Every structure is written in structure tokens, then in C-alpha cells.
Amino acid sequence: MIDVTDARKYYGDFTALDDVSLSIPAGSLTALLGPSGSGKSTLLRSIAGLETLDAGRVVISGDDVTDVPPQKRGIGFVFQHYAAFKHMTVRDNVAFGLTIRKRPKNEINRKVDELLEIVGLGGLQKRYPAQLSGGQRQRMALARALAVDPQVLLLDEPFGALDAKVRADLRQWLRRLHDEVHVTTVLVTHDQEEALDVADQIAVLNKGRIEQIGAPEDLYERPVNDFVMSFLGSVAKIGPHLVRPHDLRLERALERWSPEERAEMEPSKATVGRVVRLGFEVRVDLLDEAGERLSAEITRRDDERLALKAGDVVYVRPVRALPPEEAFPALAM
Amino acid sequence: MTSTTQKRQKPSAGTLILRTIALVYLFVLLAVPIGLILYRTFANGIGPFIDSITTPAAISAFNLSLLLVAIAVPLNVVFGVITSLALVRGRFPGRKLLQAVVDLPFAVSPIVVGVALILLWGRDGWFGGLETLGIKVIYGIPGMALATIFVTLPFVVREVEPVLREIGNDQEQAAATLGANPWQTFWRITLPSIRWGLTYGIVLTVARALGEFGAVIMVSSGFPGVSQTLTLLVHARYIDDHNTYGAYAAATLLMGLAMLTLLLMTLLDRKRSHS
Numbered sequence: 034m035i036d037v038t039d040a041r042k043y044y045g046d047f048t049a050l051d052d053v054s055l056s057i058p059a060g061s062l063t064a065l066l067g068p069s070g071s072g073k074s075t076l077l078r079s080i081a082g083l084e085t086l087d088a089g090r091v092v093i094s095g096d097d098v099t100d101v102p103p104q105k106r107g108i109g110f111v112f113q114h115y116a117a118f119k120h121m122t123v124r125d126n127v128a129f130g131l132t133i134r135k136r137p138k139n140e141i142n143r144k145v146d147e148l149l150e151i152v153g154l155g156g157l158q159k160r161y162p163a164q165l166s167g168g169q170r171q172r173m174a175l176a177r178a179l180a181v182d183p184q185v186l187l188l189d190e191p192f193g194a195l196d197a198k199v200r201a202d203l204r205q206w207l208r209r210l211h212d213e214v215h216v217t218t219v220l221v222t223h224d225q226e227e228a229l230d231v232a233d234q235i236a237v238l239n240k241g242r243i244e245q246i247g248a249p250e251d252l253y254e255r256p257v258n259d260f261v262m263s264f265l266g267s268v269a270k271i272g273p274h275l276v277r278p279h280d281l282r283l284e285r286a287l288e289r290w291s292p293e294e295r296a297e298m299e300p301s302k303a304t305v306g307r308v309v310r311l312g313f314e315v316r317v318d319l320l321d322e323a324g325e326r327l328s329a330e331i332t333r334r335d336d337e338r339l340a341l342k343a344g345d346v347v348y349v350r351p352v353r354a355l356p357p358e359e360a361f362p363a364l365a366m
Numbered sequence: 367m368t369s370t371t372q373k374r375q376k377p378s379a380g381t382l383i384l385r386t387i388a389l390v391y392l393f394v395l396l397a398v399p400i401g402l403i404l405y406r407t408f409a410n411g412i413g414p415f416i417d418s419i420t421t422p423a424a425i426s427a428f429n430l431s432l433l434l435v436a437i438a439v440p441l442n443v444v445f446g447v448i449t450s451l452a453l454v455r456g457r458f459p460g461r462k463l464l465q466a467v468v469d470l471p472f473a474v475s476p477i478v479v480g481v482a483l484i485l486l487w488g489r490d491g492w493f494g495g496l497e498t499l500g501i502k503v504i505y506g507i508p509g510m511a512l513a514t515i516f517v518t519l520p521f522v523v524r525e526v527e528p529v530l531r532e533i534g535n536d537q538e539q540a541a542a543t544l545g546a547n548p549w550q551t552f553w554r555i556t557l558p559s560i561r562w563g564l565t566y567g568i569v570l571t572v573a574r575a576l577g578e579f580g581a582v583i584m585v586s587s588g589f590p591g592v593s594q595t596l597t598l599l600v601h602a603r604y605i606d607d608h609n610t611y612g613a614y615a616a617a618t619l620l621m622g623l624a625m626l627t628l629l630l631m632t633l634l635d636r637k638r639s640h641s
């Protein structure tokens with residue numbers, strides 16, 4: 034497991050990591066999620082030792098590695114742009130860590146063949162990186178990192194340079210691989226879907242700070258602030274509140290809500306713009322009285338009952354009571 | 367290169383004229399003088415040429431030229447690679463200055479280099495004390511080696527630096543995360559990545575070291591058989607001995623060596639584009 038405590042990193046007078054503490058359980062797959070420039074790579078590279086912290090500690094499996102160079106941290110690192118050894122064959126790339134460790138040749142060959150089989154590159158041993166596709170190169174980089182049996186696997190936007198389809202395939206594949214090898218994994222991404230899809234735990238970073246850390250459901254259902262809320266999943270803005278589009282209830286008459294509900298929060302009036310029917314879900318684009326756009330997601334059944342069409346006037350209210358306004362620290366979005 | 371073949375058309379009159387001018391220019395300036403020397407050298411067959419380049423003075427000059435190459439190349443390789451690494455990867459205050467200093471030998475006339483070396487290492491120079499200790503720098507081989515190193519200094523740096531810049535340090539960082547220490551990373555990752563740039567740098571260094579004249583003549587005692595390089599031999603035979611044929615023969619030998627390096631470079635180039 035990995036423990037980062039009070040990590041700070043400055044580039045000149047710019048604060049890239051601002052007092053970051055993070056605990057990653059052994060065997061988990063944690064995603065570091067955040068917008069561009071939020072410090073995800075800096076944090077990951079600090080765990081790897083590729084960046085030195087200005088303050089704070091990094092502990093891997095109980096050993097304080099803060100002052101240990103990367104080659105002695107027992108990590109595997111996968112770079113966004115592969116960092117393939119261009120002058121070496123696929124076999125030599127994957128074998129690199131083992132060759133450095135002076136393992137016997139037959140052991141190296143066995144392990145390389147086995148790993149290439151796992152990542153689906155069996156038979157490509159003699160190719161050079163230039164003769165591989167982007168996705169193949171990235172899988173080679175993954176095999177190379179796994180070859181040394183790292184205690185932790187660190188991936189910096191490993192699928193960032195690939196197209197959407199290949200990305201989705203590879204991350205499913207990564208999840209299965211993780212379930213098989215169970216190596217503690219940290220994945221950097223700025224794609225919320227990718228994080229929700231593969232991670233056991235997500236840490237949301239913003240401006241060098243961790244906003245929230247927890248299981249994907251927790252972050253999605255119980256975001257601690259507007260930033261996390263709008264970064265994970267889509268949001269609709271109703272008055273000053275942010276809610277999930279599927280947490281909005283639409284009705285043609287105010288009376289459909291109970292008096293208690295209405296006392297708690299009065300539904301607001303809106304005009305239907307477009308109604309998009311996507312299988313079971315129906316998205317209704319609305320324009321509220323203040324002229325703000327918002328989208329609600331309702332079920333097919335409700336849609337049939339309400340029979341909404343463009344131009345209709347409806348009432349809209351969140352299904353659940355909203356926490357008081359003060360619970361949300363004001364955050365620039 | 368497909369685009370050029372696709373676009374190939376019948377050349378216009380203007381193009382033809384330009385091409386002719388370029389060819390005549392190259393012919394007059396390069397081919398004629400070289401051809402003339404070759405013609406003079408071999409006009410009476412290969413015998414006189416062999417005789418002329420196997421005199422004790424010629425053999426000694428040949429050896430001395432190669433010795434200077436053998437001294438300058440390894441030193442320039444080691445310092446050139448270190449300097450390139452410092453220029454590309456280093457974050458120190460004097461980097462811009464170092465950039466400029468590395469190019470100095472390109473800017474300064476070799477003869478000035480010679481004068482500067484005498485000022486520094488000569489009997490009355492800053493380091494002149496060495497001479498009283500019996501170490502003769504100026505008018506000895508160390509002085510000629512210094513002159514050669516000086517004038518060939520930029521080649522390795524100038525060839526290796528852009529390559530280093532282009533490859534970045536991703537691969538080196540990857541090697542580090544895989545357990546390689548800096549030394550292993552250098553030998554297994556950095557050096558193989560820059561090998562072509564380095565090869566070019568070496569070839570250029572060799573060619574320049576063989577051909578250097580101005581800086582070397584200033585610091586050489588010029589005794590035939592002792593401190594004459596091939597270039598100095600050509601000069602001495604022509605000017606001092608009025609042995610024009612000998613000068614042609616030695617010049618041909620020098621050219622032969624240069625051709626060999628060029629040929630080597632072309633072969634390497636071909637090998638590179640295939641790999």
C-alpha cells in the first residue's frame with residue numbers, strides 16, 4: 034500500500050501539490066482524477082520518485098521511500114507516451130528490468146513470453162516499437178512494467194493517446210488484468226468515465242489539492258462540493274443547487290407533490306425544449322424561468338405518463354431534499 | 367520522397383540554366399583542383415607515388431596525423447557527450463555561455479588558436495613553467511594535440527546535442543523505474559539512442575583533425591620525421607623543399623584518408639536509413 038502525507042511541490046512560486054495526503058490500500062486500483070494541470074502527474078511522479086517533493090513523505094509497503102531513487106522503489110511506471118526503448122525489440126523492452134537484475138536467461142525468456150501472451154502481444158517478440166500500433170506499444174509498456182513484479186503499478190494517462198474505442202477496450206482489459214494480478218495500481222486520468230469504470234477508489238484533484246477521495250459510488254452520490262459533483266457525472270443546475278439530471282422529478286401539476294415536500298422546497302416552473310428518447314432513459318431539455326438551461330433524465334414510464342412535447346410548461350423539483358446551501362463551500366466552476 | 371517524384375515535370379529553361387551554373391561552379395571549384403592533383407600524382411604511374419609516400423618523413427607524418435586523431439577523438443567523444451548532456455539536461459546558470467563557448471572554435475581562425483596556445487603554454491606563457499620541468503608543450507606533440515582538440519571540439523557536441531534534445535528523457539526515466547541506475551541507463555539507453563549523432567560527430571572530427579593546418583603549424587617545430595603532420599608535410603615539401611611532386615603525392619594521401627572517412631560516413635548513413 035501507498036501512503037502520501039502532507040506532500041508539497043513547488044515549481045518556482047507555483048504550487049503544484051498543496052499539502053496532499055493520500056492512502057492507497059494494497060491491491061486496490063485507485064484513480065487520480067482531475068482537470069488538466071491539477072497536479073495528477075506531479076503526484077504520481079512523486080510516488081515514483083521521478084519528482085522530488087519539497088515537503089512530505091511517501092511510504093510504499095511500510096518503507097519510507099521519500100529519499101529513495103526511483104530505481105529502488107519497487108515500482109512499475111507506464112508513461113502517457115509509452116517511452117518505449119526505440120532501439121530494442123519488444124522482447125528486449127519487456128526483458129529490460131530483468132536483464133538489469135541479472136536474472137538467468139531462460140527465466141527471462143519464459144517470463145517475457147508469458148507476459149506478452151497476457152497482454153496479447155504473443156509472437157511479436159522480434160518487432161521494434163516503431164512496428165507496433167499505439168495500443169500495442171502501450172500494452173508492451175505495461176508488460177515491461179509488470180515484468181519486474183512491482184509492488185505498485187503507476188499509470189500516467191496510459192490510454193490518453195489512443196482513440197475512444199481502443200481506450201474503452203484497453204481499460205476493461207486493464208481491470209481484468211488487475212483482478213488477476215492484484216498489484217496495487219494508481220491510474221491517472223482526466224476522464225471521469227474511465228475512472229468510474231475501472232477504479233475501486235477515486236481521488237479527485239483540483240489545483241494541487243485533493244477535493245475528495247472515496248469509492249466511485251460515494252463520490253457520485255455524495256460529492257462533498259460542487260467541484261466534485263460536476264467533475265463526476267453530469268449535473269443540472271436548479272436555482273443555486275447542483276443536482277444529478279436523473280434526480281429531477283417533472284410534473285404537469287404542482288399538486289402531484291405532497292404539501293410537506295412543497296413546504297420543504299417549492300417546485301419551479303420550466304418550459305420543455307427538446308425531448309430526447311434514448312432507450313429506457315428520456316432526456317428532457319428545459320428552460321427555467323430565469324432563462325437557465327437544464328436537462329432532466331426521466332424514465333420511459335414517466336415520459337409516457339406525462340406525454341411531454343416541446344413548448345409544454347412543467348414543474349421541476351429534485352426528488353430528494355437538498356442539503357442546505359452552506360454545506361457547499363463556494364467553489365468556482 | 368514520393369511527393370517529388372509525383373511532381374516531377376520537364377525542367378524549364380530557367381531550371382536548366384541554374385543547374386548548369388551550379389555544376390560548373392562545383393566543377394571549377396572542386397573537381398578541377400582535386401583532379402589536377404590526382405593527375406599530377408599518377409601521371410607517371412603508381413611507382414613514384416608509392417616511393418614518395420614511403421619516405422621516412424612521409425611515414426612519420428602519416429603516423430603523427432593518425433596519432434593526433436587517436437588523441438583528439440576519444441577526448442572529444444567523452445567531453446562532447448558530457449557537454450551535450452549538460453547543455454540539454456542541465457539547469458545551471460552558465461548554460462547559455464557554455465553554448466557560445468562550444469561554438470568558439472568554429473568562429474575563431476585556427477591561426478588565432480595557435481597564437482593563443484603559444485601565449486598560454488609557451489615559454490613565457492601562463493603555463494610556461496611546464497617547459498622548465500622538461501615537458502614541452504609548444505613545439506611538441508602535446509601542443510599539436512591541444513591545437514587539434516581545440517579546432518575539433520564542437521563537432522561531437524553539435525551532432526549529439528540535437529539528438530539528445532529530440533529523444534527527451536522519457537526513456538531514461540522509464541529505465542530508472544525499471545531498476546537501472548544512472549550508469550546503466552547511460553550505457554543501455556542514452557548511448558544507443560545517440561549513436562548515429564555520435565558517429566557523425568566522430569567522422570567530422572576525424573576529417574577535421576586530419577586536415578587541420580593553421581593551428582598546428584603555429585605550435586609545431588616542423589622537423590621532418592619528428593613533428594610534421596601530413597598537412598605540414600605537404601606544405602614543407604612544396605614551400606621549403608620545392609619538391610612539388612612530393613607535395614602532390616602527400617596531398618593525395620591526405621585526400622585518400624579524407625575520402626575514406628567520407629565513404630565510411632556514407633555507408634553508415636545508408637545503414638542507418640535501412641535500420
Ligand SMILES: Nc1ncnc2c1ncn2[C@@H]1O[C@H](COP(=O)(O)OP(=O)(O)OP(=O)(O)O)[C@@H](O)[C@H]1O
Pocket residue numbers: 044047049067068069070071072073074075076223
Ligand atoms: N517542470 C515543471 N516546471 C514548472 N511547472 C510545472 C512543471 N511540471 C508541471 N508543472 C505545472 O504543475 C501543474 C501540475 O502539472 P501536472 O503535470 O501534474 O498536471 P496534470 O494534472 O498531470 O495535468 P494533465 O492532465 O494536463 O497531464 C501544471 O500547472 C504545470 O504547469
Ligand SMILES: [Mg+2]
Pocket residue numbers: 073074075190
Ligand atoms: Mg499529466
